[in-house]
Amino acid sequence: MQKIKGWLLAGGISLTAGLLLNMNVTCGAAQNSDSVRIKIGQPAVTNTAKPAAAEQKPAATVSPVKENAMDRIRNVQLSWKEIPSAVRYQVVILKSAEDSKENIVQTYDYVFTNGLTVDLSRFGAEAKAFYWKVCPLDYNGRPLGNHYFSKPRPVMNSKVNVNAPKPTTQFERMDYFPLYPVFSWVPYGKAKQHEVQVYQATGSEEKLIRTLQGGEYDVYEDGGYTVPGRYFWRVRALNKDGSPLGGWSEKSYFTIKGDKTPLAALGDSITHGGGAMSVSPGYLLYDWESYCQVPVKNLGYSGNTTEAMLERFERDVLPFSPRVLVVMGGVNDYRLGTTGWQTVENLKAIKAKCDAYGIIVVFLTVTPINPPLMVSRAHIEQPPYDWQTHQKYINDWVKQQPFFVDVASALTDSMGNLRDTYTTDGLHPDYYGKKYIGEQVGRYLKAHFAWVTNTLTKKPIPTYND
Secondary structure, eight states, X not given: OHHHHHHHHTOOHHHHHHHHTTSOOOOHHHHOTTOOOOOTTSOOOOOOOOOGGGGSOOOSOOXXXXXXXXXXXXXXXXXXXXXXXXXXXXXXXXXXXXOOGGGEEEEEEEEOSSEEEEEOXXXXXXXXXXXXXXXXXXXXXXXXXXXXOOOOEEGGGSEESOOSOEEOOOGGGXXXXXXSOEEEEEOOTTOSEEEEEEEEEEXXXXXXXXXXXXXXXXXXXXXXXXXXXXXXXXXXXXOTTSOEEEEXXXXXEEEEOOSOOSEEEXXXXXXXXXXXXXXXXXXXXXXXXXXXXXXXXXXXXXXXXXXXXXXXXXXXTGGGOOSEEEEEOOHHHHXXXXXXXXXXHHHHHXXXXXXXXXXEEEEEOOOOOOHHHHHHTSOOOOOOTTHHHHHHHHHHHHTTSSSEEOOSGGGBOTTSSBOGGGBSSSSSBOHHHHHHHHHHHHHHHHHHOHHHHTTOOOOOOOOOOO
């Protein structure tokens, strides 16, 4: 189930990078300095026939300068706000604020998260005067929409001389901590593997409860968090032999609430989150719950079939005692050959469990897929030729239920596929698709269950200048 889970989510950042590096794409953003990413979130899938060394391209000559040890800049850790639909980013280091091609010191073409640790040790004290800029790129390596390079910023305004990764998860901005979190970070140096520790903090006592081995950018947690309390996690980079490379990151705290959770969502990777082949569910960006007008607890698990959702119902749903449970599943059924009839039987069994435990269930129609993009970009297995027949069977049943929301129709093109403007990998809806799902679910819940939603407080909904 582990390996399948990764593909069902979209492929992993290390895979994204590897596939991107095989693409033969010329980065349009780098050509003009003036114009100036299936576990989702671990390298995805693009093409570029450039070796890894090409990610750092020395350009302008920097004269050596004598400096004191206190003046030496070893590295700088840059970060910026994530951009919807960006598969990767291009980062350019400049000698000064002058934004010209001749002023470029280094270029990083394959950055699969919204941050980068840049080695500046060879430049000495002169690196203090350096500037940097960043450009979001789509799957084909083109600047994204109206986004070109940011305005050059001084490197000294960022963290200097770091010795650890930087956590990038946004749990503190979520209404509830997700049942199955994905821990992500800006890598330290050139580390391709990292170690994550999770502690439970009780008063002055800190108890190590889990140690996870992650890749370059993130790690998916397979053990759910149901025990109330205060926790924190930290991450450090590892050498190829598994020895520590640098120190531990700062502690990132999160809380598992002990009170009841009125609204929850059970599902697969589309509920779990993540998108654009390189952004993991630890971000708000591709979680539909982020855009829901009411707080919803995320019980999604990437790669789940409806059979798996049914199997984990008591373990994962009952600890939170939801009054209303939103259920969306089936895409991993029909795309892998499970019949629509069998999927509906599983959904009926989930509904029976909800009835037995006094939970109101709201079903969502199962979203379509885009097979050409799945195969060509994400290298996901070609689905059965009759997948649309089974998807329709599932959705026809969903639409006969007392409570349901049709989120699939608006995401479907004239051929019955997931609109290519709403997806990068052909399987998962990206920003606009997740935003649409969240808004539709929120409206429905507020309209039909005001007696529940009127007592709840929603954290700020993220905005991305769209």
